[in-house]
Amino acid sequence: xxxxxxxxxxxxxxxxxxxxVLIPTxxxxxxxxxxxxxxxxxxxxxxxxxxxxxxxxMTIAPGATDQETLTELRLIPKRIVRLTGFLAVLFGYxxxxxxxxxxxxxxxxxxxxxxxxxERRWMLLVLISLLVPIVLTLFFLFVANIxxxxxxxxxxxx
Amino acid sequence: MFEQIxxxxxxxxxxxxxxxxxxxxxxGAVVGAIPGMTTPMGVALALPFTFTLEPVTGILxxxxxxxxxxxxxxxxxILIKAPGTPAASCTVLxxxxxxQKGEAxxxxxxALYASCFADFISNISLILLAGVLAGFALKFGPxxxxxxxxxxxxxIAGVSGDNLxxxxxxxxxxxxxxxxxxxxxxxxxxxxxxxxxxMGGLAFIPVLIGLFALPEIIHFYARKASEQFKPAKMSGxxxxxxxxxxxxxSILRGSLIGVVLGAIPGIGGAPSAFLSYSxxxxxxxxxxxxxxxxxxxxxxxxxxxNGVAGATMIPLLALGVPGDVITAVILGAFMIHGxxxxxxxxxxxxPLIYALFIGIMLSSAYLFIVGKFxxxxxSRISEVPNTILYPIVLVFCLFGSFAINNNxxxxxxxxxxxxxxxxxxxxxxxxxxxxxxxxxGPLLEDNFRQSLILSDGSLAxxxxxxxxxxxxxxxxxxxxxxxxxxFKRNIPLG
Numbered sequence: 001x002x003x004x005x006x007x008x009x010x011x012x013x014x015x016x017x018x019x020x021v022l023i024p025t026x027x028x029x030x031x032x033x034x035x036x037x038x039x040x041x042x043x044x045x046x047x048x049x050x051x052x053x054x055x056x057x058m059t060i061a062p063g064a065t066d067q068e069t070l071t072e073l074r075l076i077p078k079r080i081v082r083l084t085g086f087l088a089v090l091f092g093y094x095x096x097x098x099x100x101x102x103x104x105x106x107x108x109x110x111x112x113x114x115x116x117x118x119e120r121r122w123m124l125l126v127l128i129s130l131l132v133p134i135v136l137t138l139f140f141l142f143v144a145n146i147x148x149x150x151x152x153x154x155x156x157x158x
Numbered sequence: 159m160f161e162q163i164x165x166x167x168x169x170x171x172x173x174x175x176x177x178x179x180x181x182x183x184x185x186g187a188v189v190g191a192i193p194g195m196t197t198p199m200g201v202a203l204a205l206p207f208t209f210t211l212e213p214v215t216g217i218l219x220x221x222x223x224x225x226x227x228x229x230x231x232x233x234x235x236i237l238i239k240a241p242g243t244p245a246a247s248c249t250v251l252x253x254x255x256x257x258q259k260g261e262a263x264x265x266x267x268x269a270l271y272a273s274c275f276a277d278f279i280s281n282i283s284l285i286l287l288a289g290v291l292a293g294f295a296l297k298f299g300p301x302x303x304x305x306x307x308x309x310x311x312x313x314i315a316g317v318s319g320d321n322l323x324x325x326x327x328x329x330x331x332x333x334x335x336x337x338x339x340x341x342x343x344x345x346x347x348x349x350x351x352x353x354x355x356x357m358g359g360l361a362f363i364p365v366l367i368g369l370f371a372l373p374e375i376i377h378f379y380a381r382k383a384s385e386q387f388k389p390a391k392m393s394g395x396x397x398x399x400x401x402x403x404x405x406x407x408s409i410l411r412g413s414l415i416g417v418v419l420g421a422i423p424g425i426g427g428a429p430s431a432f433l434s435y436s437x438x439x440x441x442x443x444x445x446x447x448x449x450x451x452x453x454x455x456x457x458x459x460x461x462x463x464n465g466v467a468g469a470t471m472i473p474l475l476a477l478g479v480p481g482d483v484i485t486a487v488i489l490g491a492f493m494i495h496g497x498x499x500x501x502x503x504x505x506x507x508x509p510l511i512y513a514l515f516i517g518i519m520l521s522s523a524y525l526f527i528v529g530k531f532x533x534x535x536x537s538r539i540s541e542v543p544n545t546i547l548y549p550i551v552l553v554f555c556l557f558g559s560f561a562i563n564n565n566x567x568x569x570x571x572x573x574x575x576x577x578x579x580x581x582x583x584x585x586x587x588x589x590x591x592x593x594x595x596x597x598x599g600p601l602l603e604d605n606f607r608q609s610l611i612l613s614d615g616s617l618a619x620x621x622x623x624x625x626x627x628x629x630x631x632x633x634x635x636x637x638x639x640x641x642x643x644x645f646k647r648n649i650p651l652g
Contacts, residue, residue: 007585011327018334028346035615040341040348043603044334051330054323076584079380086379090573093556097566102557110549113379117545124546132550136557146561 008058015052023048089113101151106133166512175215179517182222183524187532189223190230190246197227201487213495214510218517220491221471224484225277225521228427228464229529232269236456237262240371240551245427245463247370247593248435252448252455259451263533267397268453270529272409272460278522279413280420280468285515287417287472298422300608301619305629306422307602311595312636322640325591328582332595335360342600343607355567364559364568365596368575369582369589371555375548376580397453405457408438412458416465421472427463432594434462440643468518475499475511 027041036042076083089112093105111129119125140146182204189200200223208216231246236253249269256265298306311329338349339359350356402409412434419430438458439448448455474485492499497507504511559572582589613619620626 022349026347026349026351027341028348030344030346033344035610037617038343038607038610038615040344040346043606044337044348047330047333047337051327051334054327054330057323058327083376083380086376087577090376090576094566094570094573097569102560106553106556110553113549113552114546116379119545128546128550132553133557136553140557140561144561146564148557148560149566 004062005059008055008060008062011055011058012052013055015048015055018048019045019052097149097151099151101149101153103133103137103148103150103153106136163509163512165509166516169214169509170513170516172215174212175218175517176520178211178215178219179222179521180524180528182219182224183226183521183528184222184532186223186226186228187230187233187528188226190227191233191532197224197231197484200227201484208491208494213492213497214513214517216495217488217491217514218521220488221514221518222521222524224488225464225467225525226528227484228277228467229270229273229460229525230532232273232456232460232463233266233532236265236269238547238551239374241366245431245466246459247366247428247590248431248459248463249456250370251435251459251590252450252452253459255449255451256453256456261451261453263395264397264401264453265456266533268401268405268457269460270526270533271397271402272405272412272457273464274522274526274529275409276413276416276461276464277467277525278519279410280417280465281515281518281522282468283417283421284468284471284475284518287421297625299623300605300612301622302625302629304602304605304609304620305626305633307598307605309629309633309636311598311602312633312640321586321588324585324587328587328589329591329595331578332592333599335365335592336596336599337603342604343611355565359600360571361562361568362597363562364572365575366593367555367559368572369579369593371551372572372576373579373583373589375552376576377583378544378548401453405454408434408442408454408458409461411437412461413465416462416467417469419462420466420469427466428597429594430466431459431463432590434458434465440639471518475503475514 023041023044027044029040033039089109093109096105107129110132111125114125114129137148137150140148185204186197186200190197201220204220204223208219211219228245231241232249232253235241235246235249237257239250239254241247241250253265253269256262336359338356340346340357341348347357412430415434415437416427416430419433420427435448435455435458438454439445442448442452442454444452444454470485471488474489489499497503497510555572556569559568560566562568579589581587582592609619610617621630
């Protein structure tokens with residue numbers, strides 16, 4: 001019950017933030033709009049209002065939170081290191097692509113994640129870590145003609 | 159007439175044509191089954207290879223990929239909760255729970271049977287009803303489209319699970335994310351905040367992958383090691399004739415929904431799959447099982463999804479209007495070969511149309527053969543432990559997101575959507591309403607504002623025709639029925 005009410009408050013806060021800050025600052029509206037419903041902010045305003053209304057409903061009449069959700073939520077603090085680590089891998093990948101390209105970090109990601117979850121068959125590890133990113137890159141480069149970023153290995157393009 | 163059919167037969171029956179459809183269906187099934195690869199991408203990639211082929215051969219290759227892709231998307235949707243196509247996201251709802259219950263084989267079999275049956279019905283409809291249905295869709299203006307899409311949004315209730323309020327919150331999020339970009343009428347900025355990558359809005363595929371594939375992977379790595387080793391297996395026995403018979407009503411209904419929605423340009427497979435699913439759930443005796451591993455749910459979703467395949471060709475061939483992204487690519491293929499789809503094509507190139515019809519019918523049979531084959535081979539990815547599979551799927555997602563627009567920003571969108579999806583997963587907000595709203599939102603707003611422009615701001619235009627009234631009544635009836643049935647079954651709204 002407490003968790004559902006907290007969730008309702010979070011939804012209301014997000015909706016209020018959208019209505020009070022995001023829509024006024026994030027949407028540019030021309031001055032000569034002939035009808036209110038034609039204004040660029042009309043639709044987002046309607047959506048955010050419904051969103052906030054649902055949040056109020058969740059806060060006033062919170063449903064019972066099921067045991068599975070409660071367990072999952074209570075485990076978050078214990079999992080925070082794993083979660084942060086994995087998200088760091090994901091966003092780290094995004095930030096290194098301009099320098100190292102997509103292939104080398106992908107090899108490292110596959111190898112690292114497999115190792116992290118206990119895979120110790122070396123041949124298999126090396127094989128899939130190399131094969132998947134390289135085959136994908138070759139496919140996109142030569143079959144689909146999509147220039148996959150190669151970073152410092154761009155010289156391969158000639 | 160018979161002369162033209164004979165001419166069409168001579169045009170079609172070459173070894174190359176007979177084999178090229180098989181190849182197309184096979185490629186499509188594989189492409190559809192790979193998360194991050196989409197059917198439009200597969201069709202677009204194959205387009206350059208058709209330049210040197212005969213028009214019938216080239217177009218049939220693309221049609222084969224289209225049909226194979228529609229089915230292929232369901233394989234990974236069922237086995238690893240990663241829909242290969244947008245439409246297959248509906249199949250996830252019951253397909254993946256069936257896999258978790260050890261009945262993956264049954265789910266895959268039913269997906270194949272429903273797909274083949276719906277595809278066959280859709281092809282028959284294409285041949286018999288092209289003119290009639292296309293004529294009906296041609297009468298639609300912005301107000302009619304607005305009311306139709308509004309009605310389609312009521313299906314959110316059907317995919318919200320036990321918590322309608324959370325479903326509506328999820329749908330609002332989807333609608334809000336769909337708003338990002340340039341305003342369609344005035345061209346002004348909406349939520350760009352100085353980032354010009356957002357001018358065209360959020361690309362659909364990164365949002366789709368981020369929302370459906372990534373949260374499961376994040377969840378997997380956030381858990382303790384002892385909880386991690388749960389390899390998905392293609393376990394259990396296959397679907398029996400009794401299973402097919404039990405689901406037949408939903409399959410037939412889904413096929414017809416697919417035909418009608420497929421014939422209306424711009425609707426596509428995803429809304430059809432969700433509407434078919436929603437109707438099956440509403441009328442089923444096992445309503446409570448939907449979303450928890452109900453075979454009828456898989457059948458309905460796949461029938462709705464594949465029912466559009468032939469029907470999207472109706473406006474394309476009869477009117478020259480593409481029904482979705484893939485038929486738009488196929489329209490391009492026609493034009494490359496010097497052909498212009500539309501009424502004149504039926505007058506000037508009737509044998510070609512008939513040859514395409516023969517090929518399309520053959521593709522239904524190929525779909526069944528390839529489906530049986532791919533179930534055994536492609537589904538083997540499910541026997542790979544998640545510890546190996548998820549890093550590979552993750553790399554497919556990263557490469558696939560980039561390949562849509564050759565833009566690294568789409569990878570970032572996919573990652574951020576993955577985080578949003580993970581939070582939704584944790585707090586039990588259903589993802590399908592988000593996706594439906596994200597797809598239908600721009601269509602709804604666009605048609606609403608176009609209607610107002612046509613009427614100088616008067617809302618009366620939204621009830622201008624019997625078609626509008628028809629959809630308004632359907633929408634109201636749906637909402638009333640929904641609230642009534644929830645109270646009847648004592649399911650709280652929130």
